[in-house]
Amino acid sequence: MLDIRYIKDNVEAVKANIAARHMQADPDKAINLHEKRLEVLQVLEDKRRRRNEVADLMKGKLNPEQRTPLIDEGKQLKEQISVMESELKQLEDSLHEELSRIPNMAHPSAPIGAEDSSNLEVKRVGEPTRFDFEPKDHVELGQILDIIDFDTATRVSGTKFYYLKNEAVILDMALVRFALDKLLAAGFTPFITPDLAKTEILEGIGFNPRGPESNIYTVEGEDMCLIGTAEITLGGYHSGKILDKSQLPLKMVGISHCFRREAGAAGQFSKGLYRVHQFTKIEMFLICAPEESDAWHEKLRELEESLFSALDIPFRVVDTCTGDLGAPAYRKWDLEAWMPGRNGGEWGEVTSTSNCTDYQSRRLNIKYKDDEGKNRFAHMLNGTAIACSRALVAILENFQQADGSVRIPPALVPYCGFDTIKPRARI
Secondary structure (H helix, E strand, O other): OOOHHHHHHOHHHHHHHHHHOOOOOOHHHHHHHHHHHHHHHHHHHHHHHHHHHHHHHHOOOOOHHHHHHHHHHHHHHHHHHHHHHHHHHHHHHHHHHHHHHOOOOOOOOOOOOOOHHHOEEEEEEOOOOOOOOOOOOHHHHHHHHOOEEHHHHHHHOOOOOOEEOOHHHHHHHHHHHHHHHHHHHOOOEEEEOOOEEEHHHHHHHOOOOOOOOOOOOEOOOOOEEEOOOHHHHHHHOOOOOEEEHHHOOEEEEEEEEEEOOOOOOOOHHHOOOOOOOEEEEEEEEEEEOHHHHHHHHHHHHHHHHHHHHHOOOOEEEEEOOHHHOOOOOOEEEEEEEEEOOOOOOEEEEEEEEEEOOOHHHHHHOOEEEOOOOOEEEOEEEEEEEEEHHHHHHHHHHHOEOOOOOEEOOHHHHHHHOOOEEOOOOOO
16 A cells, blocks of 8 residues: 555545546545544544553552542543544545545556557567468367367366367476476576465455455355455465565466456457356566666566567567556556467457555565665566466467467476377367
């Protein structure tokens, strides 16, 4: 969350940022609650001080006439302090709630816009794949190759679930190891994270686990949720800690299942594996000093680009607009792969990387000691290395052949042990 002092000093800029992100938040209310909290706290501290003075006086030699009024005052102070402590707690809870609604400030260069159509293309690697035949989408290819089963998954688990079969299982695992090897070579520490996290950790990262628009599955009867990304569990790993600057940057890569409700997601753009309730993802997470976060954001983007370049998949990079950033992100780059089966051929997001500055670390209380020994909030960044389900979409659709087979990208052949997936069903 933003520092309340920053909000007070820059209230008009904060309001403009909220409007540019098309979010609902009230910085004026947060400021009023903060000032009211300070007023109540001052009175409460005065009463606590007087209570201590009365207690000290009671220790002296007093006659009944002197003791009785002190006893009465002590009782009154005890009752008043109890009431004011309750009032202070309510104010602090309300202030935290209001501050939690206020999004991070956006990078000055982030495009202004309400949705992804306003994202700005900044780079393109490769050109859209062309075929001398009518290309199929990954759903049809999955049936022909007998490697994806949506129908049975719908019967067993519901819509937006799937079974991977045969070579798709090996290909999915190959993507994990391929990405992991690249990131280990880049100095990342690997983690397999829990699939569940406490609600307070999700809220600290900036996810909303409640309400009809929430993308999170909550566990009934427990203060826990299924994670939508390893960003949650990797971010929570150092919550409440004070790190030494010599430890920074902390570079982590997490392998996890990801669970998303995808409330309201429907249509052509959500077809098949593109938008599902469960998938495997390899997530990069980084904690660094504030002065280094912009440079590390570029490095995370470069790592994502190197992965998809190595897979020979055409992609472009877009600078994400304010309305599509999400509350925690200061700036976000999306990497969109060419998907020939998507609405006759379109770009589809496969990874993103965000610099969240100190927005998450303030909520999770993650600090480091600077060169002067002072505790400062760290900057936190995240980036998708590979989201297996969407990477499978891009591979199947870009590497399909006229006979219905699919070639394996050369970089993955050593991990798969085969270079082609051949049809098992008649085209």
